Amino acid sequence: MATNEEIQQDLEKREYDAGFITDIESDTLPPGLNEDTIRHISAKKDEPQWLLDWRLEAYRHWLTMEEPTWAAVDYTPTDYQSISYYSAPKSSDDGPDSLDEVDPKLLETYEKLGIPLREQEFLAGVKNIAVDAVFDSVSVATTFKGKLQDAGVIFCPISEAVHEYPELVKQYLGTVVPQGDNFFAALNSAVFTDGSFVYIPKGVRCPMELSTYFRINALNTGQFERTLIIADEGSHVSYLEGCTAPMRDENQLHAAVVELVILDDAEIKYATVQNWYPGDENGVGGIYNFVTKRAECRGVRSKVSWTQVETGSAITWKYPSCVLIGDNSVGKFFSVAVTTNCQQADTGTKMIHLGKNTKSTIISKGISAGRAQQSYRGLVRMGKGAENARNFTQCDSLLLGDKCGAHTFPYVEVKNATATLEHEATTSKIGEDQLFYCQQRGLSEEDAVNMIVNGFCKDVFDELPMEFAVEANRLMEVSLEGSVG
């Protein structure tokens, strides 16, 4: 039977199976960032003046800001002048009207990743998901637009929404995460290239799962996507994003912003399976994942849940948050984060309770192996008006080996005496006795590790839509692959 040390060594050998590079002709801006870069991006996308002004305002604000250093992560700072802020496959210049016009190499890329973009592949009835595929800086395909339109649902690249639904975009963009919210959000506001836009009209239950797959391919390119989802009164939508990138020796920057707006009695379930390239076993390369995600429950009885499975990225800095404004609104955060080798993650959530009887739940499961460091950082704030608000927080950490670390930073601010908060935290090592027990019953060591880890994550996986729970399980197995001594 392998010792923890052997398991650890094997974990360090795990392979990243989404690490291939697609050889495709790209239209890429030279590295560097200034007002002209932004004008150029805006012109490429043929944007209205108001949006260019909005971007420039964000950029000017960003120039006055400093990169935050409070997170428990250690990395070489990004040189913002050395990366390119726009890269698009050349063949999409004219904008494909149907999948037949999409470069076959792109379709192949997504197929390799297990994401079929041809609708007939869905029609077999295996999955019922509409997909928006974002490749570097642009959306290359969106499936099932027609079927969704019949239901009144808008699901399209945000660059398209700017032209097709300017009023909606103008009304909501930047209202949840303002341009100057934080360093990375300001940068994103200045240079964001694409992402998904979703609008679910009043009383509509979205007929299928919506999903966006992000792929960074080009060298030295940052990806700055922006997602905006609006759930109008009484509507419901379940959304998933997935992310991968090729293996490269350089660090690549990903600074996304996601804004969710939930009105009366509406609900958004947002799930992320993040598998950006984590770097090699010595910590060379990998994605810097600096992401701002926030949901505003503006309506009464509105609900939002963030479910995230984070296995990739060299550095993760991410705190999907819920602002519970409407009375009786509910926010939930379920997270599984896996860090191995030299990965570092500082992740958690913020629950801001403003309305009466608002409720929030936080369940965070962190798994560390190798020399990885992981922190849970969470804030629960009960505002003055948050009568009878409740929060429950549970943070569990599982350590594999003795060179990794898990840290918990829970912040609590309570301004209303009727509020209730509960916090539970555990840290455990994967027990050699648990492994031996499973092996004695006939499981191989690898299967035993997978079973124990999946058991540890069960509370969170149960929250994922069925199709994605399978994907999450598979991803965990890949992450922990080769753990047999």
Added chain:
Amino acid sequence: MLEVKDLHVSVDGKKILKGLNLTINAGEVHAIMGPNGAGKSTLSNVIAGRDGYEITSGSITYKNDDLLEMSPEERAWAGVFLAFQYPVEIPGVNNTYLLKAGVNAKRKHQGLEELDAFDFMQTVKEKAKLVELDPSFLSRSVNEGFSGGEKKRNEIFQMAVLEPSLALLDETDSGLDIDALRIVAGGVNKLRSPDKAIVMITHYQRLLDYIEPDFVHVLADGVIQKTGDKSLAVELEKHGYDWVKENK
């Protein structure tokens, strides 16, 4: 079936087993008794393949194979089962799911098809009755929140499902009340057969009233000091272990 020859085992440099010999044939039931720290659990753990034991010399042959060369799961596939003295809790892992994975891993190794979910559930429900295990335990996390007695009962239930050739019961009777002991012993007795062997490690003669052994061994100071039939256990109860050492 099992041949332990001149087995020497150390833990953290401390000698625990010092030349132990033991032969077990199919169809036999053996009881191993002895004072605390004599090496009883060490013996069962070494047979099952637990890490952390240094085998300095000696051999263990099982069905003509060198057991010490096999991984714990290979031993399990070959029919070695250990009922743990302290069954381990595994949060979030369904009891039946673990067993199914175990059974199918063994079948795969034997070149058999995996059992389908329906057939497996039939077997499981049948075996659960054997040890009067409430069906609700089948879908609960492995041993999580089980009482001491429930954990021990779960071990025997697992043994019934996995159908081992050689079952090692490490203090399965400890922590059981009289009723639970009767039920567990009843379950073990139903699993006795001419092609299976059972080794019980126990401190108490009481268990042997329910499961009658063919041989009783007294293990002390790292070797088998004395071997006899059931009456040896009665003598032990009367005179204590020092008597054995004096009357080798």
